[in-house]
Structure formats: C-alpha cells, structure tokens
Amino acid sequence: MDALSRDLELVVPLWRGGGDERVVAGADALAALVPQRAPRVEVPDPHGSAAQRPPVTTRGLGVLDAEAVVAHARAVTAALRESRASRVVALGGDCAMGTPVAGALLDQHPDLHVIWVDAHGDLNTPGTSPSGLAYGMPLRALLGDGHPGLVPDRPLRGDHTMLLGVRELDPAERDFLAAGDVAVVPPAGADALVAAVLDRIPAGAPVHVHLDLDVLDPEVFPAVAVPTPGGLDVPTLAAVATTLRAHADVVGFTVTEYVPEVPHDPAPLVEVLHAFGA
Template sequence: MWSRDLDVLVPMWQGADDLRVREGPAALAALTAPGARRVTVPVPAGAAQRAGGVRNRAAVVDAYRAHRDVLARHRPRRLLTLGGDCAVEVASVAHLAGRYARRLFVLWIDAHADLNTPASSPSATAHGMPLRLLLDDDAQDALPTPACLSPRQVALVGVRDLDPAEVEYVRRHELTVLDAPTLDAQPTRLAALPPPDAAVYVHLDLDVLDPSVLPAVAVPAPGGLTAAALARSLTALRARHDVVGVGITEYVPQLAHDQQALIEVLTAFGLTDAPA
C-alpha cells in the first residue's frame, strides 16, 4: 500500500463545465483503500457566468479556495487527490511545492497538456489550464495563485491532443515529453524522468488511457495507453522514487465501462488492498 497523510475528494465539475465528473471522486474512493484521513472538499453546487475568459470562474475560484484551506488545515506531506476535473490539481500541487520546493517533480500523465491561458483557450474551460497556472503567472485570470514550478520540474506523459498555443509553449520552454507509443513499448521509461532525489507528484487524467480501454472519461482521445503499460510504468516508478502525491481526475463512472483497467492502475499505485 502507498502510505499518505490525507485523501482529498474534490467533486468540482465547473472547471470542465461537465456535471458528469462530479461523481468521479466518490466512485474512485469506493475503489481505493483509504489513507490516514479522508476529507471531502466543499465545492459550489452550481455553475456561474463566464468571467475573465473562463467558464464558471467564480465557482472554480471558490472551490480552489476551499481546497486550499483544507490542505492548509491538515498540512499533508503525502497526498492523494481524487477529482473532479483537472483544475483541482492546482491547489494540491501548489501545496506540495510549498513543502518540497525544487525537489518536487510533476509527471503530468494526461491526453492533454492543460497549458492554455484564458486568452489562448478555445473552450474557455479551466480544466485546460492547471499546468500553465502552476508554471506561469500569465494564466492568473483563471485562478488567483502564483506559479510554483519551473519547466525543469515537469514532464508531459501520454499527451496527444494539444492546442496550437500549447504546442508552442512546449517547444519554447523545452518541456520533456514522453508520448504514449513510446511508453507503451517501454514502460520503464517513466521511472527515468524524475531526478534521483525527486519528490514525485503524479497527475493522472484517466483519458491518458485509450478509449477502447477506458471510455468513461470526460474528454476521450484516441491513441492512448493500455492499462497494462500504465500499470507497469507506475510500478517501476514507485520502485525507484519517492511518490509524495497522486491526483486522479476526469472519471465519468456513469458511462458504461469495464472497471478492471481502472483497478489495475489503482493497484499499481498501491491504492487498493491487492498486491501491486
């Protein structure tokens, strides 16, 4: 089992503007052995008008502040975040960046880079902006939070559906990218990305899996990973590195699917009672 101080369930859906992902945290929690403490973050129930180039901005900001306050109260050093949409990751990663500073290394395992700003986003949804918020202050119209990561602290894994502005950002900042075909063929490549002394945070948007494997996600994208390759990658990562945080997002349990792929991945994380 992966030991952690706190599990936070953050049923925010407004960042994706997709009510379906609200059910994801509770469904994931039901499949996951609890850590030392489990808390559900109170988030707004409804939507809000678009503001500052972001849909439902007021609700997203309120949820972020509630999440941040829970983390400040419990002060975890090892943290599991079950979302909701990907915008929930901003508070969790920022909290651990405050704990581990430049030792923190973030593996952004996702079909999408989430590197848009309110100005560049075609959809104006906050769930396409969290990594940019963590890296740059130029996205703060979405959330009032200072950047806390440098490009050297991040690797993009499995990304394949990027907007033009995101492609340019990746190129300009020379972000490390490990694509899905490479990882499928060489699962141990994931463990080679963080520095030896890193404190690793793993962001997992379940849409990194191919839709044929797990269709129950908010924004499916073809060309993704198999569950077996992702599970082997995570097992190798945990064997070599200190994983201090995990975030799992964008699950839509209402859609028809076989849970076996999801259970395989959760087991590799050490989040179930089954041996990894």
C-alpha cells in the same frame, strides 16, 4: 508493492472547470474504490450543484465560471494547508483540481517534480484557450501563467515537469512546449515511457503524479469526460507506475475525469489505482 504512504486523502468533486457535472459521481466512485488509509476529507463545491447554482457562461478574466472554480480551488488549498499534509492522495473531479493539490505540495516539497499523465496538454492560458474552460489550463497555471486566483504562490519549474501520454494539443500549447523545458512524452510502449521517466526524474526525488484517466485508450477504458483515441493500455501505464514508485518518492497522486455513468468494466481502473498505490 505496498500502498502509497499518505497523510491525507481528499475527495474533490470539482466539476466547474469543465462544466461536466458527471465527474462529481466520479469522485464519489473513486472514494468507494480506494481503501481509506489516512484521514479523509471531502472538499465540496462551495457553490453547490448545477441545480443550486448553474455555471456562469461569461468569462471572468478569460475563464468560464471563474468565481466558482477559484472558490473550489481555494477550498482545496485551505484544506491542505490546514492539515499540513506532505503526502496526499486526491480523488476528483475534473483536472482543474490538479493545480491547488500540486501547488500545496510545492509548499511542502520545493524540489517537487510533477508528472502530468493526460491525453491533453492542459497548457492553455485564459488568453489562448479556445473554450475558456479551466480544465484546459491547470498545468499552465501550476507553471505560473494563468488566472490569478489559480496560480500557486510557488510556481512549478518547467524542468521539473513531464507531460506523459499527451496526444492532443492546441496550437498555442505546441508553441509553449517548443519554447520551454517541459518534457513531452507521447504515447509509446512501456520500455520507452519507463526510460523517459528514469531519464527525467532523479532517483529519490519527490514526485507528484496527476492522472487524467483519458490517458488510457477509450477502447480500454471509455468512462472519462473526454475520450481520446490513441492512448495507453493498462499494462503500459502500470509499468510506468511501478517503475516510478521504485525509483522516486511519490508524495502526491491525483486521479481525475472519471465518469462512472458511461458503460464500462471497472477492472482496468482498479488495476491502475493499485499500480499507483492508491
């Protein structure tokens, strides 16, 4: 299958959402792995590295280092709006970058569906988060509930949202999912995951895929910020990607949480990137 069509490629070394600066190198490594097929823009951290400006350990409106996370997210939004791109590949960085990317795509595609492929729910709010780290809140912010500097102008609809591969949820996230209409698809075989995607996503619908690489089982791919057992293997994730691209219009693709300094074989990552058309 051909590569995804895109108007813009972003490299977003946002790391203060999780406080783990190792993912900065992950953004650079992804940029080296993904062939450039459109104008490419890097959106650097406005506050610089940890050596230049250490993360703030107090909670601003419930979010650690909130000022810096919001500043970087707003820089991402500004880059996307300036470009007027309607089809985007974004390489990060931690999961906090997912909200501004998807939020900007919602401006271009009001009927956007989002598939959040992640071992974790990313559904905490500043009031429910055990850690206060923004990278545990981006999907909830995208749905309209979060730090005011991170919630998009046009929130995502719950019935247009699928959380795929999730296997670790906090109690408040479970309560939110039980009361709402976000589709939750835990790890399963390829046939079950493909069927869930086909059932939830209308044919031809605009779709944005947010991929946290920790959805893969750490025995398959350990080079992530938060390795979580019980994940997917590469053929299963590739089958989902291939089916989705044939069934819907994938207008956005974000990859996050790569930590290249962890010893690993990059071949599984390359295969996943290829399957999604990056």
